[in-house]
Amino acid sequence: xxxxxxxxAGYIGSHCVRQLIAAGHEPVVxxxxxxxxxxxxxxEVPFYEGDLGDKEFVGKVLxxxxxxxxxxxxxxxxxxxxxxxxxxxYENNVVATLRLLEVMHEVGVKKFVFSSTCATYGxxxxxxxxxxxxxxxxxxxGQTKLDVExxxxxxxxxxxxxxxxxxxxxxxxxxxxxxIGEDHQPETHLIPLVIDAAVGKRENxxxxxxxxxxxxxxxxxxxxxxxxxxxxxxxxxxxxSEPGQAFFYNLGTGTPNSVREVISAVERxxxxxxxxxxxxxxxGDPPALFADSTKxxxxxxxxxxxxxxxxxxxxxxxxxxKNPNGYND
Ligand code: UFG
Numbered sequence: 001x002x003x004x005x006x007x008x009a010g011y012i013g014s015h016c017v018r019q020l021i022a023a024g025h026e027p028v029v030x031x032x033x034x035x036x037x038x039x040x041x042x043x044e045v046p047f048y049e050g051d052l053g054d055k056e057f058v059g060k061v062l063x064x065x066x067x068x069x070x071x072x073x074x075x076x077x078x079x080x081x082x083x084x085x086x087x088x089x090y091e092n093n094v095v096a097t098l099r100l101l102e103v104m105h106e107v108g109v110k111k112f113v114f115s116s117t118c119a120t121y122g123x124x125x126x127x128x129x130x131x132x133x134x135x136x137x138x139x140x141x142g143q144t145k146l147d148v149e150x151x152x153x154x155x156x157x158x159x160x161x162x163x164x165x166x167x168x169x170x171x172x173x174x175x176x177x178x179x180i181g182e183d184h185q186p187e188t189h190l191i192p193l194v195i196d197a198a199v200g201k202r203e204n205x206x207x208x209x210x211x212x213x214x215x216x217x218x219x220x221x222x223x224x225x226x227x228x229x230x231x232x233x234x235x236x237x238x239x240x241s242e243p244g245q246a247f248f249y250n251l252g253t254g255t256p257n258s259v260r261e262v263i264s265a266v267e268r269x270x271x272x273x274x275x276x277x278x279x280x281x282x283x284g285d286p287p288a289l290f291a292d293s294t295k296x297x298x299x300x301x302x303x304x305x306x307x308x309x310x311x312x313x314x315x316x317x318x319x320x321x322k323n324p325n326g327y328n329d
Pocket of ligand 1: 077078079099118119141169170171188189190191193205206207208209219220225259282285289
């Protein structure tokens, strides 16, 4: 299948490109390189630099490349920033996405795979989290993702768009060969920050809250390897062959790890002591988020390969060791 990967120079998109090639598909990358990295591109994959909201540009790429399916990873993803700069998030994550869907409709591309998030659930009413839980986001980031899910439902109903929306839990890790990995600017995610603290690039890691109602008082999250996430995107292709299909899947390992457990895993894997400071809670952090991914397992045959936090951290550490300053671009 000829697949346009929008945001293919970003963290999850770049890993998905590699998995598409491994599965025999033909990816084409579109990215404006605002947050993406040239170093994350795969040299033999066609690359178009530009904005997903630029209909003329995107329409030309769709037609010239004979695209059959679009995967969309090009969202802004900093929860805190979404609270202070909501225009930026609605503009890119909703308005530009709508332009992308509009031009797909005009050109006649009818298959779409969307990166959604467990943040669409807000504070979950039940754990582990199944797809039928109420969606009540507690920040604009999660709301923008839910808005797109709702737009997709309407387009599927009205025009026969077939789509899958994957609600990721905490994407983590890096490619096994250490050639691509996680490099956000600024970095806010736990695992890369703990690795930085282990190697002395940061003085310490702050634990945001030690008084949660969890076994060790720190937040529980479901860290899922970026290659496992990517494989689900490809496993869903067969289900999108008929028009008007709509699928929603939670993607997580189902095994939560606390902030302290992640720090211990980094210490085991790197063999280095991590200096820790116990800090106050970060606003907007739910105490626990972990997935029930039975639906993806049953319907897509999805199975995680990286089934422990140590395995995930090993790949992140391998990438970091080979690229101590990230992509350098
Ligand atoms: N944390 C710390 N110290 C840090 C950074 C993080 O204690 O320096 C804690 C957070 O409080 C949280 C856990 O580590 O409990 C994980 O934090 P991340 O920032 O790595 O990830 P989040 O769970 O906040 O966010 C992730 C994705 C978002 C997505 C969200 C869904 O990055 O895109 O999951 O809730 F929206």
